Amino acid sequence: MISLTVNGERRRFEAPLTAAQLIASLELTGKRVALERNGEIVPRGQFDQQPLSDGDRIEIVVAVGGG
Amino acid sequence: MDQLVVAGKTYSSRLLVGTGKYKDFAQTRAAVEASGAQIVTVAIRRTNIGQNPGEPSLLDALPPSRFTILPNTAGCYSAQDAVRTLRLARELLDGRALVKLEVLGDPHTLYPNVVETLYAAQTLVKEGFQVMVYTSDDPIIAKQLEEIGCVAVMPLASLIGSGMGILNPWNLQIIIDNAKVPVLVDAGVGTASDAAIAMELGCDGVLMNTAIAAAKDPVLMASAMRKAVEAGREAYLAGRMAKKLYSASPSSPTAGVIAPAQNKAA
Numbered sequence: 001m002i003s004l005t006v007n008g009e010r011r012r013f014e015a016p017l018t019a020a021q022l023i024a025s026l027e028l029t030g031k032r033v034a035l036e037r038n039g040e041i042v043p044r045g046q047f048d049q050q051p052l053s054d055g056d057r058i059e060i061v062v063a064v065g066g067g
Numbered sequence: 068m069d070q071l072v073v074a075g076k077t078y079s080s081r082l083l084v085g086t087g088k089y090k091d092f093a094q095t096r097a098a099v100e101a102s103g104a105q106i107v108t109v110a111i112r113r114t115n116i117g118q119n120p121g122e123p124s125l126l127d128a129l130p131p132s133r134f135t136i137l138p139n140t141a142g143c144y145s146a147q148d149a150v151r152t153l154r155l156a157r158e159l160l161d162g163r164a165l166v167k168l169e170v171l172g173d174p175h176t177l178y179p180n181v182v183e184t185l186y187a188a189q190t191l192v193k194e195g196f197q198v199m200v201y202t203s204d205d206p207i208i209a210k211q212l213e214e215i216g217c218v219a220v221m222p223l224a225s226l227i228g229s230g231m232g233i234l235n236p237w238n239l240q241i242i243i244d245n246a247k248v249p250v251l252v253d254a255g256v257g258t259a260s261d262a263a264i265a266m267e268l269g270c271d272g273v274l275m276n277t278a279i280a281a282a283k284d285p286v287l288m289a290s291a292m293r294k295a296v297e298a299g300r301e302a303y304l305a306g307r308m309a310k311k312l313y314s315a316s317p318s319s320p321t322a323g324v325i326a327p328a329q330n331k332a333a
Contacts, residue, residue, distance in 0.1 A: 007113040026116045032126055033114055034159035039151065041158050059113065061155050063125050065095060066110025066141050067085025067227070067254075067276030 002054040019058075020047035028060065035060050069304065071272050073249055074165060074197040074218040076135075078105045081266070082296040083137070083251065085276025089285065092128035098279055099129060101289035106135040108167055108274070110142070111156050136160055137199065139167040144180065146170060146187035153191060166191070167221075167274075169201035177227040181208045185215065192216035201253050204238040206245060213248050220246060221253035221274060224265060228277045230257030233264055243269045259288075259295035266299025267307070 003012050006022070013025075019042050023029055035042045036059040042050045052058070070077040084104040089095040099107055107129055115122060129136065138156030140149035153166045170187055172180030179202055191198050192215055199219040200212050209220045222242055225231035232255060233239065243250050249271035256262050256275045265273050273296055282288035 007116050009116065011116075026114075028114065028116075031114075032124065032159060034111075034155040036151070036155055041154050043158060059155070060116065061111050061159065062114040063109040063136065063138065063156075063159060064112045065086040065089060065125055066112075066139055067087050067108055067274075 002052070004052060004054075004056050004058055006058045007060060016054075017052055018048055019050040019052060022052060022058065023047060023060070026060070031062070033060050033062055069300065071249065073106075073199065076165075078135075080105045080293075080296075081272035081300055082262070082293055083108065083272060083274040084279060084289070084292075085139075085274070086125060086129065087276050088280035092123055092125060094285060095125070096128045098285045098289040099134070101286045101293065102279065103293045104134075106137050108137045108139050108276070111138055111140075111152050111159065131160060131163075135165065136163070137165060137167050140169050140187075142171070143169070144171050144174075144183070146183040146190065149183070149187040150190050150194075153196060154194075157196070164195055165197045165199065165218075167199045167201065168217075179203050179223070181205065184208075185211060188212055188215045188217055199251070204235050204242065206238060206241040209242045209250075210245055213246060217248065219249040219251055219271075221251045223254040224252045224261065225255030227254040228281075229255055230278060230281075231255055232257050232261040233268075236264070236268055239265070239268055239270070256292075259291040262292050262295040263299035263302070266296055267302050269303055272296070 002016055019035055038057050070079055071081045080103045082102055082104050083106040084099055084102045085108045086095050140152045143149040143152055149170050168187055170180050170183040172178050181203055188198055188200055198217045200217045201221045202208055204222040212220050224233040251272040251274050252265040252270050253274040256278045262273045279285050279289045
């Protein structure tokens with residue numbers, strides 16, 4: 001069991017997972033998103049090689065309307 | 068042909084528009100089309116994480132293949148948060164380096180924190196970003212941001228979302244006169260005449276959002292702004308006549324006027 005903070009919300013997972021698996025679990029696969037792990041960018045091309053660890057703080061962002 | 072050049076890239080439109088505060092993405096797209104803008108700003112925000120799957124995406128309505136997407140740092144109150152936000156934006160937009168930096172100082176006025184803005188600009192320029200920077204209308208800060216390496220300086224006309232127009236044209240004039248990079252008015256434009264005045268002063272462009280989005284008919288206002296920016300630019304290039312309190316030089320010939328009527332009643 002690991003616990004991640006994703007966009008400020010605590011989420012628990014049965015087993016360790018990669019960034020790509022997290023994205024899939026959030027139904028965001030194929031969407032234009034950017035991901036930060038503990039303050040560092042994880043390039044989209046590396047999502048499937050990036051393991052996530054217990055306690056990681058993850059931010060996943062999109063573009064929204066703004067000035 | 069008269070074109071806006073930012074970071075070596077040319078744009079035929081000198082109007083840049085934001086994408087916030089619209090009713091829906093269809094209205095956003097219609098307003099952007101009517102404005103003729105080629106550069107459109109977006110904000111970077113946390114995605115919903117499963118609460119609302121299938122939510123439409125702004126970048127589907129405004130594809131980066133068609134528009135130059137300019138990510139901003141709206142809502143950031145420190146250099147560190149602004150830099151993080153733009154690193155995420157660059158990743159989101161496939162490595163595109165053109166960004167809009169704004170570091171706010173106060174949630175009530177949204178006035179820029181120029182000290183944090185300078186710090187953020189230094190870091191971003193070092194990391195290879197092409198920084199278009201929102202700032203106050205302080206000519207010294209504007210020059211320092213240029214010297215740091217920002218590709219455009221964007222002083223406010225008045226406070227963000229206020230629609231108060233250009234409060235200090237004299238400061239803007241000094242910034243324009245001193246600048247070697249494009250100067251764009253960003254924030255405070257309320258209606259078409261404000262945009263025209265900014266361009267007549269010699270600004271290279273105008274960036275606006277609320278003036279269009281908060282109009283009763285945003286698409287019509289977008290069209291008005293397009294014309295205002297074009298008209299103001301042409302007036303600037305044409306070179307206006309000198310102002311004088313009154314003129315002893317009428318526009319019509321003084322010779323050949325018909326004989327004055329005889330006043331028989333006298």
